[in-house]
Amino acid sequence: MDSSLVLIAVLRSTLRQSTPITLGALSGLFCERVGVINIAIEGMMLTAAYMGYMTNVLTGNLILSVIVAVLSGGLMALLHAWLSIHFKVVQIISGTVINILAVGLTGYFYQPGAVTKGKLQSVTVPVLSDIPIIGDVFFNNGPLTYLAVALVFVVNVVLFRTRWGLRMRAVGEHPSAADTLGINVISTRYINVVIGGMLAGLAGAYLTLEAVGSFERLMTNGRGFISLAAMIFGKWTPLGGWAAALLFGAANAVQTQIQFSGNVTIPHQFIGMLPYVLTVIVLAGFVGRARPPAAIGRPYEPE
Amino acid sequence: MQRITSVILRRYIPAAFARGLIIPILAVFTAIVVGSIFMMINNYDPLAAYGGMLDGALGSKRAIARTILNSVPFVFGGLSVAFAFKGGLFNIGGEGQLFMGAVAAAWIGVTALGIPPWLHVFLSLLAGCIAGAIWGGIPGALKAFTGAHEVITTIMFNFIGIVFAGWLVSKGGEGQKQGPLVDPDPMNIVPRTAEIAESARLPLLEWGREPMHLGIILALVAAALIWWLVWKTPFGFGLRMLGLNPSAARYSGVSVVRNTVITMAVAGGLAGLAGTVETLGRNYYFAPNFNVGYGFDSIAIALLGRNHPIGVVLSALLFGVMDAGSTRMQLNAHVPSEIIKVVQALILAFVAANEIIRYIYRLRAEGEEEEVVLSTGWGKR
Structure with a gap:
């Protein structure tokens, strides 16, 4: 194959693979920045992927399908918030509940053979899409792909430049100080965890409504966990998370390419493993230190 | 009411x-x-469904045997999580440890060593246990020495382990070499190891005419050992102290580093044994597609069993019933x-x-x- 075609294929695949991870990383970010661990991105994504898909099957309305997906992600997050904030269940256990529940519910209500009425189509940006290679890769994508990239910058501004973001960070770093200053810790946590769930929902919507167009059992296939890894690898920042998602997407794209190229001897599995290994290395502080929000994992006990 | x-x-x-x-x-x-x-x-119809489940899980001697066999990996998995919990650690890496244990057991199992069967079985079990212990111990060491949280590292180690085990038995193709442990028989198109030697298989117990391997005994022995280790030894005392009050434990001289590594290694070894008994007792080979979601189920089992070995055995049996009965439930009540x-x-x-x-x-x-x-x-x- 022509090498520029290979490059375009790999880059396009990188972007496609990274989109749900980017959104998942933002989801984790919203939860963890207010001090709630979210290992349930996977379950929220899966639920939303299913709900978006079924809405599409039943109504054929793609915009409504995306909205339903986003809301169902938010609903799962509300359950996570209720268990972990109200009942003070260990957040990892509550996340496990969501993950098992999502597998069960989506599998139980799954209808084999349901047919959708189309998926979100690529939108070509005029002029920019004519640039060789870059145009093809970046300006000829589905709407949720653009939205994911836009959200990275929006979240970055919200988190570091707005009052809302300052409150989030205060609640995640030092909830009792935030409380003293009149910030409602509990409601801040609830709202942001639900927003996080909605972002995971968007990732699910991307899978069934833009990328694949249909639903399979367990189709998230670990993307929620790799999102969690991307968030940590990106040191709990939106831009970092995005960069990590792109890197992980690239690892995936290269892995797929190697399987079919025929002249690379490194086992493709080793490249597929890279994101996880890198995350462990960063988390262990061998390369820079990833510092989580200080109050993470602890239920808030007002004094 | x-x-x-x-x-x-x-x-x-x-x-x-x-x-x-x-x-x-x-x-x-x-x-x-x-x-x-x-x-x-x-x-x-819920009554028909649950009725079918009970019938499928406990309705006949054969069904009961299958239920017990299904429970065996759950006992090991539940013990693994419960043991780590007692020491204040969260082992969410059961799945990866199980894969590493299973593939290591199969590796020793397929290797014809020309040794007596009891030794071959023992070495295979040991290999599976050690592989799991390493896969749990590394996150333990990372936690102890660098502070990297075991929840994230064990989740990452799940994926690394599953992909690694998959590579060991991959068929290769397109310029890619095949994995070192894949079945050398060219007629076998499934990516898996060869069948393990007869001498490495877990002995079958005499229980009517139903197949029932030694795994259940091993699981009960493991439960008893964990109980002894946690409640009857100085190590267990330190472990529980770390779980209940880490700073008090530290001030009274319990080594946090040593305990963290050992706790995670033991937890990993237990989960590794879950994969090992499945390989040596049931499947007789390793294929990288079994027991999805096992790590999460183990958490539920440990918590339902209140992190006590007896509770873990009981809740593992319950999960075994649900597992074994689900097929009949689907058949009877759709x-x-x-x-x-x-x-x-x-x-x-x-x-x-x-x-x-x-x-x-x-x-x-x-x-x-x-x-x-x-x-x-x-x-x-």
Whole structure:
């Protein structure tokens, strides 16, 4: 194959693979920045992927399908918030509940053979899409792909430049100080965890409504966990998370390419493993230190 | 109605016994009720469904044998999580440890060593246990020396382990070499190891004519050993102390580093044995596609069993029943077997947030209860 075609294929695949991870990383970010661990991105994504898909099957309305997906992600997050904030269940256990529940519910209500009425189509940006290679890769994508990239910058501004973001960070770093200053810790946590769930929902919507167009059992296939890894690898920042998602997407794209190229001897599995290994290395502080929000994992006990 | 149940519960069940069992039993009961609501939403008959499940799991000697066999990996997995919990650590890496254990056991199992069968079985078991222990021990060491939280590292090690085990038995192709442990028989197109030698298979127990391997005995022995280790040894004392009050433990001279590594290694070894007994007792080869979601199920089992070996064995049996009965349930009542996952998630939710159960059944709080301080933060402890 022509090498520029290979490059375009790999880059396009990188972007496609990274989109749900980017959104998942933002989801984790919203939860963890207010001090709630979210290992349930996977379950929220899966639920939303299913709900978006079924809405599409039943109504054929793609915009409504995306909205339903986003809301169902938010609903799962509300359950996570209720268990972990109200009942003070260990957040990892509550996340496990969501993950098992999502597998069960989506599998139980799954209808084999349901047919959708189309998926979100690529939108070509005029002029920019004519640039060789870059145009093809970046300006000829589905709407949720653009939205994911836009959200990275929006979240970055919200988190570091707005009052809302300052409150989030205060609640995640030092909830009792935030409380003293009149910030409602509990409601801040609830709202942001639900927003996080909605972002995971968007990732699910991307899978069934833009990328694949249909639903399979367990189709998230670990993307929620790799999102969690991307968030940590990106040191709990939106831009970092995005960069990590792109890197992980690239690892995936290269892995797929190697399987079919025929002249690379490194086992493709080793490249597929890279994101996880890198995350462990960063988390262990061998390369820079990833510092989580200080109050993470602890239920808030007002004094 | 609620008042009546509560009176009955309080009056007729001995207090001390009830204290440990009441929440888990009510959690399971409530989850089953909610599960039947889900069934009714889709116009299924819950009684037929649960009846079919019990019939499929306990209806015949063969069914009971299958149920017990299904429970064996759950016992190991539940013990693994419960043991780590006792030391304030969260082992969410059961799945990766199970894969590493299974593939290591198969590796020794396929290697014809020309040694007596009991030794071959023992070495295969040991290999699986050690592989799991390494896969749990590394996250333990990372936690102890660098503060990298074991939840994230074990999740990452799940994926690394699963992909690595997959590579070991991959078929290669397009310029890629095949994995070192793949079945050399060219007629076998499935990516898996060769069948393990007869001498490495777990001996079958005489139980009527039903197949039943030694795994169940091993699981019970493991449960007893863990009980002894946690409650009867100085190591266990330090472990529980770390779980209950890490700073008190540190000041009284318990080595946090040593304990963290050992705890995670033992937990990993137990999960590794889950994969090992499946390989040596049931499948007779390793293929990288078994037991999805096992790590999460183990968490539910440990919590339902209140992190006590006896409780773990009982809840593993319950999960074994659900697992073994789900096929019959689907056959008899046409209920998709995934409903079991919904019920299991609800059980976990109700056990973890037992205030919900207390509220429904108007139970008073239990008062003093051992509460493990999990190292919830992502940082050093």
